[in-house]
Amino acid sequence: MRRIGLNMLLALSLIGAAEAHRLDEYLQATMIEVKPDGIDVEIHLTPGVAMLPVLMAVIDPDRDGRISPAEERAYVRRVAREVELRVDGVPAPLSFIESNFPALEAMREGLGTIAVKLRTARNGHELRFENRHLPQVSAYLVNCLAAPSDGLVVSRQKRDEAQRSIEFEYSFSAGAGPRPRPAWTALEPFWPAAIGMLLLARMSVLIYRAKRGERAAKISSQSLGT
């Protein structure tokens, strides 16, 4: 945290040194694509010239001035951890699809964009997305793509003032709806409880059997007069 703070000071001291490009913000532009078979979340992250030192403190922990493939993967994991997608009020796990890192030189000039694409197979009727990644230094855009060919209908869009979050309702017009899900997936939120109950039942059976075995052994030993 201290290192990020120092880098913030360095970054702020650079503001004013350039005039034509994004400077003191980390622009995080998210496009949400709702499809009949799932939801794609594509985040474009563009550091301003003065923000690069701050970002490098996050992405390049070994401070060697370059972003290794392992550091890329770690950063993408962090971004994925710090955004949340909820479908019908239930967290929808986002899996990694692809990412692209620009040349460091491009980012130094304020025009490099890191692209991260995530996906969930979950679908429903209410979506909420929130981005909690680097809020101190970021400006946000978040939008839902229109897909009239899929029959997507979106309503009741709501965002917070900074566009860190968006929520909306959606549906697919007749003939273009989400693929029917097996009935058992509707119980998804209750799975942990159901698994817990099954385990409990299994343990009870095992305890009962053990006790019955003990009792049988006792009776047997009594009948043998031992």
Place this chain on the structure above:
Amino acid sequence: MAKTTFLWSSTSTFLAAILCCGLAPAQSSSSVASKIVASANSFLNSLDDGQRSKVLFEFNDAAQRTKWSNLPTTMVPRAGLKMGDLSGPQRKAAMDLLAATLSKRGYEKVLAIVEGDEALKIASGGRGAMFGRDLFYISILGKPSVKDPWMLQFGGHHLALNITMVGLDGILTPSLTAAQPAKYTLDGKTVRPLGAENDKAFALVNALDEGQRKQAILNYKVADLVLGPGQDGKTIQPEGIKCSAMNASQQAMLLELVGEWAGIVNEQAAAARMVEIKANLSGTWFAWSGPTTNGMPAYYRIQGPTLVIEYAPQPLGGDPTMHIHTIYRDPTNDYGKKLIGH
């Protein structure tokens, strides 16, 4: 006191003119197309073989077609011929081609943006090497023809014109206009390249009643263009107030505002485009983010079935009202895809 020019600010006259042009005989469009092709050939004939090979691309060169940006050419290199590398007569031929392709008002707007970049170069002193009128590029995709499709591109920092010619049609989408500084002095006159785009939008939002403004004004900040460079083929969910909820006078104001982009291309092409936009007006939306007092920075978006316009003040440089980015798209026909099918 400096005289302020709004670059054809009396666009109600312009709008009436282009709507009338829609009734003009087909021969008129044909002669415009012939003039554009003749200007293109004059420009190409003014070049040597090496220059011609640099300026010409295959019409289906998708990489070149989408190689445009708001950023300086030193950062996002453009292909084609650089204005600064042309001789005086070659440069004049290039600008003549642009003038033939655009309306008078559109050509003046383009010159104002280019000269604004020259002003930025001077104001930036030693850091100005990435700006200026010499760093704009021209390229031609395909062979200029009144029958076969071809494309003219002209752009650099804060400007990207992508004009697809398909027979008598001239399609200007996608194109980007921007300005920094958004106000400067040239020959004693104050120039505002995107002044009308600003003033007409403020006039429109202030012409809405309280209930309409409540619908139009978004409750969140918009930091940048949503569908800027690199966002080809995307359409977002519309927001704001639907034009069907506006009265006739407000709708006319919106059409005048749209004319600031649609009217960049020559009058015949602009007239056809305005007819299309007007036909889709009931399904068009107007959204606003920011204060409603002219002189303050505010973002707006106009979005319809065949139209996306965004106007986004930028914080870079200190005063967002002095640094504007705009984008103009037709999600159904960017690069003429509806007519060409690519």
